[in-house]
Amino acid sequence: MKNKATIKDIAKYADVSIATVSRYINQSRQLNPDTAQRIKAAIEHFNYIPNDNARALRSKNERIIGIIFPDISNAFFANIFKSIEELLFEQKIFVLLCNSNEDGEKEKEYLYRLLQKRVDAIVIAPTGANHELLKEISRTTPVIIFDRKQEEIAADQLYANDYTACSQLTEHILSRGHHQIAYVSGTANSSVSKYRYEGFQQTMAKHGLTSEHYYLITTQDEAACRQEFHHLLMQNQISAALIPSPKKLNWFLMERNQLFLKGYRSALSFAGFATPAEFDISEIPLTGVLQREDIYATKLAKIIINRLNKPNSKIKDVELKLSFHKGNSIGKYGI
Amino acid sequence: MKNKATIKDIAKYADVSIATVSRYINQSRQLNPDTAQRIKAAIEHFNYIPNDNARALRSKNERIIGIIFPDISNAFFANIFKSIEELLFEQKIFVLLCNSNEDGEKEKEYLYRLLQKRVDAIVIAPTGANHELLKEISRTTPVIIFDRKQEEIAADQLYANDYTACSQLTEHILSRGHHQIAYVSGTANSSVSKYRYEGFQQTMAKHGLTSEHYYLITTQDEAACRQEFHHLLMQNQISAALIPSPKKLNWFLMERNQLFLKGYRSALSFAGFATPAEFDISEIPLTGVLQREDIYATKLAKIIINRLNKPNSKIKDVELKLSFHKGNSIGKYGI
DNA sequence: TTGAAAGCGCTAACAC
């Protein structure tokens, strides 16, 4: 590939200095119409496109951020990305998208690489493995922690009221008479899973129900997890399942549909955390906590853009209040 | 945020020249162990991280590519991204992910911005609106055209045998006796949709079936499209539906499940193009063309990496041969 | 309104 034209080529061709060309490009000063015309012609002649990196090196304004998500094929994160991308595009901000794959080492490596690229900010839904590193980075580079709250880090954070929401959901299940409950653990180590589980556990404890009264499913693997759901739907011991993750709830609904279509009607009640997609595909009105990606995305984009424009503004710590929808998927116990 | 340390700071602190620091960082030469030790200490003292942009400016090696996809929330593209990201990560290549949203203007703007960033390559599943621009860009920057073949552009291309695969699928439907068929159009303007439609249409024509013998659904909007599917499933005029897009096939399966669960058993046969996910969620073995994202991704990554390492190597034009799976979703006509 | 020159943070050729 041949070398691209530089500002020098333009200057020489238009018979002006490079400073003048720069002024033309940035429209930072009035130029003699004649000069401007010559520069314009030169730019067209060479198909000149300014080098943004050289520009950034000089003027310290990258207009690039890095986003580290644990799993971009997870519809929740994919939808978040899509939504904020739109808002960032308008602000002429580029995104280096990184997939940590829930792997602490990979996440760490990405953090270093993003720092080398001198991104204007790092948005991250952290694995939890690099807590100290994030704390340190946040002292010199804007860090925005998304979805998974990190305690004791002085950075913008946006997360949900996971503890409370899950606690309320548990209360509801109990109020319908269920006392043998299956609980499906979320991603290991993530704060989201932790808080939701605490919400569940402590609410159970409040009602005198200990770990003997619930059945914990900790499998993360899709096939194995669906196998567990299968068993759950076929038996009668456990009367309700609490699935506090849209992705796993989706698997559950798939599994349930399969059985349903084969003619098996399970009596198992269920509830969980869901995005609009799961509410949509469930044929029975879902009882659960709705996580609207568009709301997350709008708030997240706002925080990002604000941080870039006002690097020294006060740190934001936003807890999204998720609302709890009462459907029919939790039946009255025994009926 | 305070300014980051530069190579100068390190040099001064370690009492060496910046060249020596550079050598230490790049391990490009043997250093006196003592000197190396002092530099190491200085780097730790300042928490120094080299500026990759300055480096790239000098040595012309960005190790960044741009990817423009039409819809990253589409599971097909999200999975492709996830898979190639893994391979690119190993090669220390960053990705600027751009969502064209099927919008030609936005795509055009992204193309210019990527050129300004001097990306090493542009990977694009084009809307089709910027054909000429792409042709021009491909003369100076490596362009890799994915999924949607663009005629007459001298760039690496990876796409599927859409015409043939869809033609075979149509043959199969006809061989089972169906002659009143619904065809669901894909994305407007995309070459994928075009070739698949031609495959369908010409195969129909070969059997003497013209546009009177099939019912075309062109809606792109999700709700409206599902509404159409609903009608289709409830009536008896049309006996088979051909849905040549995983995304829409997914909507179709959802709609079908809803009806099924409500007790309605539709006699409609159906087939389409599907990723493993759709094969998985369909309770009846699906008849259709399987699009394995992992295969696309592996080939795509290989092309990208090869192009970056050998910019002048011969242009690759790869047609993926999609295989056609015979399930049970196309019943024998009248049964 | 324009040009000359310094310099952003780094690499690489050349010298010692």
Next chain:
DNA sequence: GTGTTAGCGCTTTCAA
């Protein structure tokens, strides 16, 4: 082994 120096492509004073 290490330092000096030029320069990547651009912006931004400072002069004129």
